[in-house]
Amino acid sequence: MDFSSFLTSLTTSFVIFVVLMVLFAWLSGKPGNKVVYYPNRLLKGMDPFEGGNYASRNPFSWIREALSSSEQDVIAVSGVDTAVYFVFLSTVLGILVLSGIVLLPVLLPVAITAKTATASSNTTSNGTFSDLDKLSLGNVADKNSRLWAFLIATYWVSIVAYYLLWKAYKHVSALRVAALISPEVRAEQFAVLVRDIPPVPGAQTMKEQVDSYFKSIYPDAFYRSMIVTNNKEVNKIYEELEGYKKKLVRAETIYAESKTTGKPEGVRPTNKTGFLGLLGEKVDSIEYYSQKISELTPKLEVEQKATLRDKQQAAALVFFTNRVTAASAAQSLHATMLDTWNVMDAPEPRQIIWTNLTIKFFERQIRQYIIYIIVALTIFFYMIPITFVSAFTTLENLKKYLPFLKPIVNIAAIRTVLEAYLPQIALIVFLALLPKLLLFLSKLEGIPSQSHIERAASGKYFYFTVLNVFIGVTVGGTLFATFKEIEEDPNSLLTVLAASLPGNATFFLTYVALKFFVGYGLELSRIVPLIIFHLKRKYLCKTEAEVKEAWFPGDLKYATRVPGDMLIVTITLCYSVIAPLIIPFGVVYFGLGWLILRNQALKVYVPSYESYGRMWPHMHLRILAALVLYQLTMLAYFGAKKFVYAPFLVPLIISSLIFAYVCNKKFYRFFCCPALEVASHELKETLHMERIFRTYVPPSLCSEKVEDDRFEDALSHVSRAGSFA
Amino acid sequence: MDFSSFLTSLTTSFVIFVVLMVLFAWLSGKPGNKVVYYPNRLLKGMDPFEGGNYASRNPFSWIREALSSSEQDVIAVSGVDTAVYFVFLSTVLGILVLSGIVLLPVLLPVAITAKTATASSNTTSNGTFSDLDKLSLGNVADKNSRLWAFLIATYWVSIVAYYLLWKAYKHVSALRVAALISPEVRAEQFAVLVRDIPPVPGAQTMKEQVDSYFKSIYPDAFYRSMIVTNNKEVNKIYEELEGYKKKLVRAETIYAESKTTGKPEGVRPTNKTGFLGLLGEKVDSIEYYSQKISELTPKLEVEQKATLRDKQQAAALVFFTNRVTAASAAQSLHATMLDTWNVMDAPEPRQIIWTNLTIKFFERQIRQYIIYIIVALTIFFYMIPITFVSAFTTLENLKKYLPFLKPIVNIAAIRTVLEAYLPQIALIVFLALLPKLLLFLSKLEGIPSQSHIERAASGKYFYFTVLNVFIGVTVGGTLFATFKEIEEDPNSLLTVLAASLPGNATFFLTYVALKFFVGYGLELSRIVPLIIFHLKRKYLCKTEAEVKEAWFPGDLKYATRVPGDMLIVTITLCYSVIAPLIIPFGVVYFGLGWLILRNQALKVYVPSYESYGRMWPHMHLRILAALVLYQLTMLAYFGAKKFVYAPFLVPLIISSLIFAYVCNKKFYRFFCCPALEVASHELKETLHMERIFRTYVPPSLCSEKVEDDRFEDALSHVSRAGSFA
Incomplete structure (x- = not known):
């Protein structure tokens, strides 16, 4: 060269740069573009x-x-x-x-x-x-x-x-x-991630085992545990349901719009039920989606219950009532074999890769x-x-x-x-x-x-x-x-x-x-x-x-x-x-x-x-x-x-x-890993342990009409755990 | 070959072996040899x-x-x-x-x-x-x-x-x-060794710093700390004193023996005070050693006090009231920099190398x-x-x-x-x-x-x-x-x-x-x-x-x-x-x-x-x-x-x-490092924390007429530490 x-x-390069800068100066001033230039x-x-x-x-x-x-x-x-x-x-x-x-x-x-x-x-x-x-x-x-x-x-x-x-x-x-x-209270500072939980002996459930294990080691600081479940099924139903909800809102918006533009009674939007909406029977969208939603909602609830009860896996999140115990638990060896009861600090709820939690140590x-x-x-x-x-x-x-x-x-x-x-x-x-x-x-x-x-x-x-x-x-x-x-x-x-x-x-x-x-x-x-x-x-x-x-x-x-x-x-x-x-x-x-x-x-x-x-x-x-x-x-x-x-x-x-x-x-x-002198500083807010716990519940398991006792299956509570210890 | x-x-080789075995069979039967063959x-x-x-x-x-x-x-x-x-x-x-x-x-x-x-x-x-x-x-x-x-x-x-x-x-x-x-209670399971304690800020003593630091992290489980002191001087005096005590016992034994063998009034043993007991003035051993002991005993006490007060170094033993906290503290990062407040599990008292404790991280x-x-x-x-x-x-x-x-x-x-x-x-x-x-x-x-x-x-x-x-x-x-x-x-x-x-x-x-x-x-x-x-x-x-x-x-x-x-x-x-x-x-x-x-x-x-x-x-x-x-x-x-x-x-x-x-x-x-599930098992005996603490006091600092408040200088107590936190 x-x-x-x-x-x-x-x-x-410089010319391109100048052009782009001019474009930016011009475009960013337009009110319609503010969602692109100032979204945060x-x-x-x-x-x-x-x-x-x-x-x-x-x-x-x-x-x-x-x-x-x-x-x-x-x-x-x-x-x-x-x-x-x-x-x-x-x-x-x-x-x-x-x-x-x-x-x-x-x-x-x-x-x-x-x-x-x-x-x-x-x-x-x-x-x-x-x-x-x-x-x-x-x-x-x-x-x-x-x-x-x-x-x-x-x-x-x-x-x-x-x-x-x-x-x-x-x-x-x-x-x-x-x-x-x-x-400030940050949920992840109160939780640890437990992996490689050994198979449950006898008639206990996984949750009972986890609770009694941590309760015996941390009798004062243990709050509650959440067993990781296999959410594949429930996620599928949940996403389907959410998809229909979105489509319903969309159909309603289109219907409302059509009222303002032309005929006052509006045009009810329709769609086809077959492959990609291209084939099959033509139906009224609003009715069709509403019906689908009311079909899926109870199905989701049943699946949520089944997941929490039957699909518990060998990993869990354990919550403590103070930051020092959580920080120290995340760094400590719990079981004598490293490939059982492996504990580490919990990631933030939004960045947990749930499917990776249940992979075994080796x-x-x-x-x-x-x-x-x-x-x-x-x-x-x-x-x-x-x-x-x-x-x-x-x-x-x-x-x-x-x-x-x-x-x-x-x-x-x-x-x-x-x-x-x-x-x-x-x-x-x-x-x-x-x-x-x-x-x-x-x-x-x-x-x-x-x-x-x-x-x-x-x-x-x-x-x-x-x-x-x-x-x-x-x-x-x-x-x-x-x-x-x-x-x-x-x-x-x-x-x-x-x-x-x-x-x-x-x-x-x-x-x-x-x-x-x-x-x-x-x-x-x-x-x-x-x-x-x-x-x-x-x-x-x-x-x-x-x-x-x-x-x-x-x-x-x-x-x-x-x-x-x-x-x-x-x-x-x-x-x-x-x-x-x-x-x-x-x-x-x-x-x-x-x-x-x-x-x-x-x-x-x-x-x-x-x-x-x-x-x-x-x-x-x-x-x-x-x-x-x-x-x-x-x-x-x-x-x-x-x-x-x-x-x-x-x-x-x-x-x-x-x-x-x-x-x-x-x-x-x-x-x-978190340093204990950092974790030991005092909190400003009063602690809502239940709120911390809730942030970790995956959306697909967290229905609107949630009842507390429903979580008892995989997401145990300390008051019950006490009876297993 | x-x-x-x-x-x-x-x-x-085989002949030597057979000879040695015969010797063993013969010698080990003799009652006078039992201290050689059965000392344990x-x-x-x-x-x-x-x-x-x-x-x-x-x-x-x-x-x-x-x-x-x-x-x-x-x-x-x-x-x-x-x-x-x-x-x-x-x-x-x-x-x-x-x-x-x-x-x-x-x-x-x-x-x-x-x-x-x-x-x-x-x-x-x-x-x-x-x-x-x-x-x-x-x-x-x-x-x-x-x-x-x-x-x-x-x-x-x-x-x-x-x-x-x-x-x-x-x-x-x-x-x-x-x-x-x-x-059973084992002292080392309740203690951790803290090294690389940072220099004391302001008017605090080292002990106050250690106490307030651990008290804030472990408000419930912290019992007491023992600052490592520079014991060179006090050890020297202690060993000298112990040497004289041994020599006094020996002189008294010789005197008592001489009474039984010959004259009923006995022969008082003598020794020379100079180099290796070969030169110098000839003195009556029992009197000389008794005098030396009574000279050194108060000197030792003074030196013990001075050591505990003024010779505190940048290492400490910290005692906890339960095994899980000690085990978990020994594995956790305490300060954000690894070259300060380095914590590990405490060795047994009898195997601690005191002089190595104060060496800095790097x-x-x-x-x-x-x-x-x-x-x-x-x-x-x-x-x-x-x-x-x-x-x-x-x-x-x-x-x-x-x-x-x-x-x-x-x-x-x-x-x-x-x-x-x-x-x-x-x-x-x-x-x-x-x-x-x-x-x-x-x-x-x-x-x-x-x-x-x-x-x-x-x-x-x-x-x-x-x-x-x-x-x-x-x-x-x-x-x-x-x-x-x-x-x-x-x-x-x-x-x-x-x-x-x-x-x-x-x-x-x-x-x-x-x-x-x-x-x-x-x-x-x-x-x-x-x-x-x-x-x-x-x-x-x-x-x-x-x-x-x-x-x-x-x-x-x-x-x-x-x-x-x-x-x-x-x-x-x-x-x-x-x-x-x-x-x-x-x-x-x-x-x-x-x-x-x-x-x-x-x-x-x-x-x-x-x-x-x-x-x-x-x-x-x-x-x-x-x-x-x-x-x-x-x-x-x-x-x-x-x-x-x-x-x-x-x-x-x-x-x-x-x-x-x-x-x-x-x-x-x-x-x-100790696994927490092991440390969390219950103890049979009731816990005498003070006894655990005492096992770690070096003999040279542990005089017979020890008063508890003397240890307050380098070996702090939780009740006082509370006021610094």
Whole structure:
């Protein structure tokens, strides 16, 4: 890629960005769009704009609002997880800014004034050697004493990273403490999840066994237990019923509308009862749905009773009357064998994966390892198409292998655009295919909570992106040239990676720029959700609930967002010394990201769970992994440059590992399990244990005319449990 | 070593054994020796012999008594740890017996009838090829289909091992449950050890801080805390005082004796006050010591008060009023940072290492890694002298390098004895030097309890013996011949090991025989303690206390005994298929060991601590390590035999690893921390919390006229603590 196509790419991206910003300024001012641009505020019952009307609003006031919002605002509106995500963004931003302040003014002059450059440089990109490469480490000759400056720069970046990561970990710990210490009652702090309950001996029911077990261990603090039941049947009926209820409301709305438009008596809507409403007998919708509902309601009640009584499974939620006992029970070994009575802290009600709760201990272990193997294979085999695409989508190759494209490609304008975008687009498309698969695989592991599944998927996605995209593209781009070399000595992979780094710098510069200009432009302007919402409202939605469903914004989607950012962290860190010009791009990515996502977090997205910052240790570890990869790359690169002082980087790698070890030891356990000193703080409200208990009852089991004694079957009460102990 | 020297060695060992047994039968009958042969029974106030007098006793009745004793007897007399040690012995015995029953009748005929033997065998011991080697796998030709029998035998041994180890782990778990569930009050079940207490803020004392911290978390169950103090000064004074008290008793005894022997007024003993009682002024001992005691007693009291008040350190013992809270507190995270308020279960009072309690969290980590490095270096560098000794102490080499020994060595009798014993004695001497060093190093790690130190030392010793003795001797014996080979390709170590195994079989046969005949002979007859006791009683001991000290038997010394047994396990397993003749030797070792140690456990040794079988997971893991080493060796050996089906052993190695993983996951955690369902059982006795608390007060702080309020300084009471909370 030469300099002009780089500039073209940058300019095009920027133009798209400006267009999207203008669109946003225009569209977000329209009152009809406020459900797309301010859904979070609307759902919270707040005024979309802080004290202003729609028309007279400054289109850039969102920037001021984002900048002036405090961390507490974010926590209040969007939860601790979102605040932790901003800590991540600002930490990386800090690392890049502090690195850039030193590296840019020092390294660029050192690189550009290195006269011996082009001749002795051993980069493999001689063919496309451009002005950009003159600003990189590739321009410095082998064994040159100027390499010292780059070596010290490597140290500087690392030390800045240690310092800011340490501060960030402390800060996130404090955020987690503040959230967990809060005097508000949070149901999950009073419950534990019990799995691997052994088979019931004799005539007892599962519930009686659980109650007597926990009552004997916690005679004072035990409140009540809820046995996990097999809800497959009841869920099916419940969903059918809910579906009919929605359709009934819809039919009634249509009927009411028809009264206002034409005939005063209205047109009663009809539907067909057969396959997908296309076949079968034509019936009056309102009557038909009402009849279905009155048929299903008693059926649901019968099934609810049967489920609670007969479908108890070997897992339960146990509720305690104080937080310390729950926190301490979640960390303690209860039975002598670990594969029975396994206790852990309960997830929030909204993020429990009920079907995973009943998977047995060793089955979970086996599933986990099988999934690891599958993911490893996926990572490995995904590399092959990506490598091919990346090598294939250079124009030279296109012309060579697809000669019929030659006339098109030779048109200057198309040529430049293609050259600028082809590889990046290929990459982005490839990456879009994977997250769903990884989420699905992580769920199969048997993890009991949604947030944990997203963390697990995010981890897998990180290794995938770093291995395939970063290493794959870098090495892949030069693979055909150096394939023999690797074949002869597989250990030379790192050397090949190092040697091909400067040649790929512009590729990644473009990639980062594309990500922030187009990615964040689309993010802020919400063009796609906007169009979808308007289409849905116009042609599909009839009832209020349907309209609300159409604009409901969803959450920040950490499972894909974080690994995406992590890839940029890895790229920017690894190139920070080799091609310092990437640092400003990284700064813009994380700066713009912080600004735009702050707006989105405050006004758009609605978090679907709260894990109180449990994502942080994963982010921290992956930033460190990127740092170690960077240090290893630099070591290999200095080695490739025949710089005899390259081993001076070894202590740096060791200190990274020690840093990771110390952080992990000191902070990590608090992110796994609740600390008792935090749980022991007093509550503000008086405790309604029954209300806590109710939040965990699945909706399909929780009918309107619920009677307390109905829950006695699987959801026992302490007063009865006492008689079994 | 040829066959005749092997027989000589065996015969000599057996003769020594018979002599020692006769000595035991004779000496143990004498009433004056009962303190040497029955100290445990005497200390428990039991009759040394069950319902018999000394003279008319059958000298072999101890065998009947040992065989008829049940596991419950052992637990009652010597504790769970000893019972677990017998589980270990009987498990290994079971593995060897079940293996031997199948392997001996099958493999010996297969090996001996392999005609192609000597010619094509590639063992390196052709020079000393003996009749014994004909019974081994070395006698079977390369690629011979008879190797199938040996391969299946490898599977058989492993499957037997899995089965018996699984049963043993379950059994030991049950023993641990039974011990911990017991309704007797055990002080350590009510206490937790708190380390890394953060610096005291403001005007509080350390004790106030600890009390208010735990009172707020456990308002109901917290009883009292005991801050660890720096007892260096007070211990010094206390020991001095105790020394003078002993000397006073001794002087009074001498004075009383002198009255009976000669003059009726007696001779008042005197001593010199200077260096070691050799220099200085001559004084009347009774007066001098009485004066010293009356000087030191108030000094001790002052120092006790000062220690409790001013020398409080950042560690404490915290007592709870019920077992469940203590058990659950020991497993829970208390503070958000792991390096503050670190809580674990309290060790027994008698095994606390007080000086290790105050070492800080990260210092412990650092110490641990430094010790690991030192131990690794020790293991590595010990190999060098052992290898030399083992290579040097063959007679051929002695003659070669020390030609002046030739005339002596050439005498047939001396030659045979030397040839039989030299290498084994060198080995035993070398091994005797190490345990103290390893115990010392383990203590430096900062481990808070004696039993844990012994486990840690035992682990280190195991790796040492296996690496140095087994691999060192095996490879070392052929090292000079094959040194070049290893130098060229370090990976061939396993192949060299495999190839040299059959040649070293007789060495290890002799080693095992020496260990059980001489080792267990000495163990049972207790010749050395007997002689020392009689010498001491005759020439040194004057008072009753001194006599008791002279015969006090000590404990079983797991730190050296277990790794010693483990070495035999490793040797026997590794040779079980290669030279099945070793199996009967192993059976005799563990059978005889079981019998003799049963006697010693019931009648002699007094356990110095009780860890409720925590040694077992270590033993289990090391037996499995030996098993994997055995499987790897067999794989390499079949490879060296050019047997194409050798890879059939790979699934076996994988299944060993899975077995280890499953056992570890299922059982191990209960051996680390108490299970709540066990702790929740009810107590028989009423609880005297103050008595529990007192058992932890170090003797130097526990004066006779103790007043309760004195302990208020470092050993706080709940009633006062309440006011700080």
